[in-house]
Amino acid sequence: MIKSLNFQDLRQKAMEAIDNRVRIITAGLGLQELRALMRGDPPTERPNPRYKVHTTSFLFHIRPRYYQRASTIFAHTFHLGFFTAFFFFVETFTGLILMVYYVPSPEGAYASILELMSNVPYGQMLRDMHRLGAEAMVIFSALHMLRTYLTGSYKGDRTFTWLTGVGLLGITLFLSFSGYLLPWDQLAYWAVTIGTSMAEAAPMVGNELNLLLRGAPDIGAGGLLRFYLGHVILLPLAAILLISVHYYKVAREHSISLPARFEEGNVSKDEEKDAKQRIDIIPDLLTHEIFLTVLGIFFLVIATAYFYHAPLETHANPQQTPLDTKAPWYFWWLQGMLKLGDKTLMGIIIPTIIVGLLVAVPYIDRNPHRSFFKRPIAVSLGILGVLVLVVLSYMGTPEYGIATPAATRILQDLAPEEGTGPLRAIPYDQLQQGVYEVNVTEADNLCPGLDFGCPELEAVFAEYGERVNEAMEDGRLPDAQAVLLIEEWQAGLKKITPRIVWSDPDTGETKTYERHIFLHQNRVGE
Amino acid sequence: MTRLQLEIALGTILVVVSTIILILFGFSENRRMTRFEEAQQAHAIEVGAGLFETHCSGCHGLKGEGIEGLCPPLNDRPFFTDRLEEVGWTGPLEDYIIATVSGGRLTSTRPEHYAGQGKPAMPAWSEDLGGPLRRDQIRNLAAFIMNWEATALEQVVLEELPTPTPSPEELDDPVARGRLVFLDMGCGACHAIDGVSTGAVGPNLNQISEVAATRVEGMTAEEYIRESILMPNAHIVEGFPENVMPLNFDERLSQEQLDDVVTFLLAQQ
Numbered sequence: 001m002i003k004s005l006n007f008q009d010l011r012q013k014a015m016e017a018i019d020n021r022v023r024i025i026t027a028g029l030g031l032q033e034l035r036a037l038m039r040g041d042p043p044t045e046r047p048n049p050r051y052k053v054h055t056t057s058f059l060f061h062i063r064p065r066y067y068q069r070a071s072t073i074f075a076h077t078f079h080l081g082f083f084t085a086f087f088f089f090v091e092t093f094t095g096l097i098l099m100v101y102y103v104p105s106p107e108g109a110y111a112s113i114l115e116l117m118s119n120v121p122y123g124q125m126l127r128d129m130h131r132l133g134a135e136a137m138v139i140f141s142a143l144h145m146l147r148t149y150l151t152g153s154y155k156g157d158r159t160f161t162w163l164t165g166v167g168l169l170g171i172t173l174f175l176s177f178s179g180y181l182l183p184w185d186q187l188a189y190w191a192v193t194i195g196t197s198m199a200e201a202a203p204m205v206g207n208e209l210n211l212l213l214r215g216a217p218d219i220g221a222g223g224l225l226r227f228y229l230g231h232v233i234l235l236p237l238a239a240i241l242l243i244s245v246h247y248y249k250v251a252r253e254h255s256i257s258l259p260a261r262f263e264e265g266n267v268s269k270d271e272e273k274d275a276k277q278r279i280d281i282i283p284d285l286l287t288h289e290i291f292l293t294v295l296g297i298f299f300l301v302i303a304t305a306y307f308y309h310a311p312l313e314t315h316a317n318p319q320q321t322p323l324d325t326k327a328p329w330y331f332w333w334l335q336g337m338l339k340l341g342d343k344t345l346m347g348i349i350i351p352t353i354i355v356g357l358l359v360a361v362p363y364i365d366r367n368p369h370r371s372f373f374k375r376p377i378a379v380s381l382g383i384l385g386v387l388v389l390v391v392l393s394y395m396g397t398p399e400y401g402i403a404t405p406a407a408t409r410i411l412q413d414l415a416p417e418e419g420t421g422p423l424r425a426i427p428y429d430q431l432q433q434g435v436y437e438v439n440v441t442e443a444d445n446l447c448p449g450l451d452f453g454c455p456e457l458e459a460v461f462a463e464y465g466e467r468v469n470e471a472m473e474d475g476r477l478p479d480a481q482a483v484l485l486i487e488e489w490q491a492g493l494k495k496i497t498p499r500i501v502w503s504d505p506d507t508g509e510t511k512t513y514e515r516h517i518f519l520h521q522n523r524v525g526e
Numbered sequence: 527m528t529r530l531q532l533e534i535a536l537g538t539i540l541v542v543v544s545t546i547i548l549i550l551f552g553f554s555e556n557r558r559m560t561r562f563e564e565a566q567q568a569h570a571i572e573v574g575a576g577l578f579e580t581h582c583s584g585c586h587g588l589k590g591e592g593i594e595g596l597c598p599p600l601n602d603r604p605f606f607t608d609r610l611e612e613v614g615w616t617g618p619l620e621d622y623i624i625a626t627v628s629g630g631r632l633t634s635t636r637p638e639h640y641a642g643q644g645k646p647a648m649p650a651w652s653e654d655l656g657g658p659l660r661r662d663q664i665r666n667l668a669a670f671i672m673n674w675e676a677t678a679l680e681q682v683v684l685e686e687l688p689t690p691t692p693s694p695e696e697l698d699d700p701v702a703r704g705r706l707v708f709l710d711m712g713c714g715a716c717h718a719i720d721g722v723s724t725g726a727v728g729p730n731l732n733q734i735s736e737v738a739a740t741r742v743e744g745m746t747a748e749e750y751i752r753e754s755i756l757m758p759n760a761h762i763v764e765g766f767p768e769n770v771m772p773l774n775f776d777e778r779l780s781q782e783q784l785d786d787v788v789t790f791l792l793a794q795q
Contacts, residue, residue: 040530524565
């Protein structure tokens with residue numbers, strides 16, 4: 001037997017064995033075929049083994065065999081659905097790792113985040129990616145819905161897909177919102193306090209709903225655990241279920257819509273044929289999707305390595321309401337509506353109506369056309385809706401409609417409760433001990449003792465003076481006297497006291513507002 | 527080159543570039559983590575300073591210098607060198623501070639010098655024991671107190687902000703002078719007077735001149751105030767414990783200071 005086996009036989013036998021193994025793993029693609037795939041060559045066997053994968057492989061059986069060419073046009077879908085799914089996978093991956101380090105209790109949560117940032121290599125980057133991915137997923141899923149609406153891709157067969165999409169948008173928002181609480185910092189605590197207080201306004205069951213969400217009248221250990229479990233188990237499971245249904249509908253039933261012009265426009269037979277030409281998933285679209293994934297990861301890595309850092313404020317403090325409380329940006333529109341009227345009406349009834357309208361869009365809109373120009377009312381209503389959302393969101397920010405006393409506003413802008421602000425950004429060595437009084441101290445040479453002077457301190461002091469003088473002129477702070485006190489407090493620690501004294505315009509009483517800010521030389525300037 | 531080949535090529539380049547960025551980023555991770563820890567310590571000290579001013583400065587002094595007869599200094603050399611031995615604490619000083627702040631003190635360890643604010647001498651501050659502070663806040667406070675070590679051991683000498691000299695009118699006016707004595711002697715840590723101090727351990731002194739006139743038959747307001755400062759236990763107001771107000775004001779106050787502070791208190795109507 002040995003005699004009859006020469007080298008070529010051996011080689012052939014070995015290749016056959018390997019080829020066989022590879023076919024088992026790839027669900028039907030041999031070595032030759034794989035090579036052809038990478039080179040963009042046509043299939044090497046008949047029947048086409050690339051189609052066989054779609055029946056034998058689990059991962060590919062949920063994908064269609066081909067798309068029609070026109071549905072892959074970038075300007076038609078902008079890949080919004082693809083990237084929403086991409087970010088869902090990013091969130092799952094980073095989230096699973098973050099879970100290893102996180103402790104869901106009020107005593108441990110914040111400390112575990114600090115531990116992650118200070119003691120885990122790539123810990124900060126993971127957190128940044130998770131946060132950035134969450135924001136991106138909200139943006140992409142909302143835009144995906146807007147695109148579907150504008151191209152009329154919710155009609156006919158696609159009505160149920162639209163419905164699951166509305167559900168997914170809701171789940172995405174709640175996923176993002178429930179993750180908001182987990183770091184247990186001031187930002188998280190108060191944003192979620194505002195958010196859940198909405199539930200309280202629900203008629204009849206408000207109190208019970210509030211208790212169910214928060215676990216107690218105020219958010220505490222119970223509420224944190226509920227949000228955590230919702231964030232890592234309930235909502236992801238619901239999302240996976242709905243995504244499966246949503247995608248299966250698209251893949252196996254009605255596929256991605258074609259641009260309306262190919263369905264109802266005046267296009268020639270040839271053009272129509274070209275638009276409906278099949279593009280196989282394997283290899284063309286698969287390659288394209290892998291490329292897009294790599295591109296997405298590349299941008300995520302660049303952004304989190306150099307540009308974006310997830311915010312982390314000071315430890316949550318139920319006793320101290322921050323001056324400027326804000327909901328997460330995707331709920332600003334709701335906060336804006338709350339400023340317009342009653343909590344039950346604006347916070348519960350109208351949002352419920354909005355959700356109901358979104359769900360009902362395919363059933364209200366009986367117009368069979370999909371073209372932009374044949375459905376002017378639907379399109380203009382959509383654009384109007386977006387504009388209203390933008391305006392309401394602006395009204396939801398603290399800049400709109402909330403009057404803060406002048407002195408408080410000035411000091412808050414100078415040295416905000418959270419974050420850095422101009423005062424804390426002054427380099428430590430420029431904080432020369434002294435009493436600096438607005439309109440008394442010359443603002444251009446505050447530190448004659450320093451070789452290079454203190455331009456940053458001077459700039460901040462000048463700005464402070466400007467703001468005070470402005471308020472003095474328009475009568476908000478009559479006879480104001482404003483000082484900036486800088487004292488050495490400990491080794492490497494300075495105390496800064498901006499203080500404004502004025503006589504109240506109504507009563508003539510003397511009033512004082514001051515803040516005590518401590519700055520350590522090792523603090524981070526963000 | 528077809529689109530497929532272009533995407534394979536570009537994708538490969540992007541994978542390589544992303545990997546390189548990730549590896550380079552990894553090299554700076556140790557430095558970043560050290561820096562973050564430093565910044566976190568700095569932040570703890572800043573937060574601790576704010577907490578100290580709100581909760582502790584009334585008794586231990588604005589800069590931890592302590593108040594004679596009431597609460598001990600926390601910024602002096604003996605606190606950092608001798609205190610652990612004195613109380614027999616075997617762990618590090620920071621843990622001692624955390625334990626003391628959390629649990630408070632039932633009785634003073636040095637009653638003749640620092641009697642504390644009554645009973646308990648120092649209240650428990652931990653949320654777990656009925657106080658207002660969370661564990662992380664107490665850790666921040668300890669970080670702030672530990673930061674006095676450099677100045678206490680005189681490794682660092684801080685410049686004092688020159689205190690504004692009182693104006694001539696203030697020095698001429700015995701009420702204004704008395705107000706300064708009242709503040710200097712730490713009376714405000716226990717006694718509240720609107721616009722001057724907020725202490726709540728001893729009786730409120732807002733209308734002391736009227737109250738003092740009616741307290742003891744046959745004594746004028748001035749006599750009553752003078753006697754209460756020099757011999758605090760002579761007339762204890764109902765509801766307040768004995769032996770809380772320091773007994774050594776006859777040594778610590780000059781005749782002139784005593785006159786001034788009495789004049790100041792008589793002006794509180």
